[in-house]
Amino acid sequence: MSSELTVVVDFGAQYNQLIARRIRESRVYCEIWPPTTPVEQYRARNVRAIVLSGGPASVYAESAPRIDPAVFELGIPVLGICYGMQLMAYELGGDVRRAERGEYGKAMLSVEVPDSPLLRGLDPVTQVWMSHGDSVISPPPGFQVLARTDATPTAVIGDPARRLYGVQFHPEVVHTVQGKQVLENFLFRVCGLRGDWTVDSVIDSAVAAVRRQVGETGRALVALSGGVDSSVAAVLVHRAIGDRLTAIFVDHGLLRAGEAEQVTRTFRDHFHIPLVHVDAADRFLARLRGVTDPEEKRRIVGREFIRVFEEEARRLGEVGFLVQGTIYPDVVESGASGGGAVIKTHHNVGGIPEDLGLELVEPLRLLFKDEVREVGRALGLPDELVGRHPFPGPGLAIRVLGEVTPERLAILRQADAIFLEEIRRAGLYDRIWQAFAVLPDVRSVGVMGDGRTYAYPIVLRAVTSEDGMTADFFRFPYEVLERIMSRIVGEVPHVNRVVYDITTKPPGTIEWE
Known part of the structure; x- marks a missing residue:
């Protein structure tokens, strides 16, 4: 996909995907590899830069994840972040121990060698984000200290001759004010990369790969859910093979x-x-x-989707390929990238039966969600679809708490539409990760038109997030919430109360079921 492959080696960091995303934001193509990757693969893939991620272990522990020390002899520039810096120092002869004083949260970094290519352009004192209990007490031979904090005298180290650098802080997080500058200094000043990874190059590469896989006469199916990933995958594959692609849209009414x-x-x-x-x-x-039961709802919707899709697929005759909207976090979290623990298994179309005999086509499998959206816009998909908030596979079935009936679906669908309409009207939609309404399986007393009512409440949920793993509730202006409440109560039958869920994740989840 690019001649400038950068690899993030994953040592179990909370932020490993964020590191890769930050690198890609600088138009440099990046993949996440496990530390067990053989040295030969770095040579074979012509890796141009290596970033060692953070991680929860101590490098001197017997069970600590390691990397083949020969990686440091490849001549490829290396940037170690937190655990990655400690591991590099440890493997190359430095002293790494439990720090007398751990450092967590914001810290002030004092730059001692401002002309270092890694720190060029940084303020003399700049805010960084720390999270470590171990420290490099003394750097390996050939390294010098480039910056320090009050608690960590070796906060940045470097060996410019071998282009090996380490930072104890996390440049990938927003709390490190000049973190983007540090990463770009490494990519462009230390590694000499150009940043040639663009949306157009992504599209051209994906289209060429699909054509090679499907061939001149092959036919493919795609299961459309209406979501971003399957929609972008469908348009991308259609660009590659035209009308030899058929989209099956199973409208489950949810x-x-x-x-x-x-x-x-x-x-x-x-x-x-x-x-x-x-x-x-x-x-x-x-x-x-x-x-x-919400889990039973999920099973029913998933199972029925498979059955409907299978029936329709068999009616179409000879088809050899199935297009899925698998994206890079799915690959990493499922352990399919080649290492690491399985966080969760992803079945993008509900788990299509193997006996259909279809070969998978996954044109987005190396892209993050924000990159998928960018590709979608470049392909001409409408922004109202490309920028749509995440939506669960079982749909409104798990936002109607309790039994799902046509009447209760209609109530929720109308309330949800008002909520999203008012969010867009206020210009807030793109600032929110996910917003939706929930219909609980309870009723409450109210007064409407001088009469007693006994009707449903509507719960509103809106959160901000980077990746959905953690989330905070969105701080609406009160006048926006008041307008939403007034419209829902006034326009949606059988609703007499509106509440706003301010629970963060954790302890709650984003969805209610």
Whole structure:
């Protein structure tokens, strides 16, 4: 995908994906590799830069993850971050021990060698983010101290002759004020990279790869959910193979207001992609009748989706390929990148049966979510689809708490539409990671028109997040919340109360079920 491959070696850091994203933001292509990767692979892939991530271990512990020390002899520039710096120092003859005083949170970094290529352009004193209990007490031979903090005299070290550098702080997080400058100094000043990884190059590379895989006559299917990933994958593959791609849109009746119509309009009418629209709402609702357990709802929706998709796929005859919207975090979290623990298994289309005999096509598998959105915009997808907030596979089935019925779905769908409409009207939609309404399985007393009511409350949920792993509630202006409340209570039947969920993640989750 690029001639300037940078590798982040993952030692179990909380921020390893964030490091890779920051590097890619500088238009340098980056992959995450496990520390067990053989040295030969670095040579074979012509790796141009290596970043060693942080991690929870101590380098002097027997069980600590290691990297082959031969990596430091490849002549490839290396930047060690936190644990990565300590590991490099330890392997090359430095002294790493438990610090007399750990350092956590914000710290002030004093630059001692301002003409170092790694620290060029930084303020003499700049804020960084620390999180370490161990420290490099003395650097390895050939290294010099480039910067310090009050608690850490060796906060930045470097061996300019071998282009090996280490920073005890985390340049990838926003709390390190000039962290972007540090990373770009490493990429461009130390490594001499150009930054040639662009959206156009991503699209061209993906299209060429799909054409090679599918060939001149192969046919492919894509299961459209209406979400960002499957939509971008569909348009990208259609650009590669044209009408040999057929999209199957299984409308389970659990989408938000207007989404089914938008999917049809976008893909059939705008992009002219052959589209099979399956209206299976009655079928899904029949299977969900009487079900209240959220995990059972998920199983039912996933299982029924598979059955519907399989039926439609078999009607299309000879098809050899299945397009999935797998993205890079799915690959890393599933352990499919080659190492690390499995965080969760991802089945992008609900787990299509193997007996369909379809070969997977995954044109987005090396992209992060923000990059997928960028590719989607470049391909001409409407921003209302590309910028859409995340939406769960089971749809509104897990936002209607308790039994899912047509009546309760209609209440939630209308309330949710008002909520999102007012967020957009206030210009807040793009500042929020995810916003939605929830219909609880309770009722409360109210007064409307001088009469007593006994009706549903609506719970509003809106959070900010970097990656969905942690989240904070969004601070709405009170006048916006008041307008949302007034409209929902006034326009949605059977609702007499609106509440706003201010729980963070953790301890709560973003979704209620």
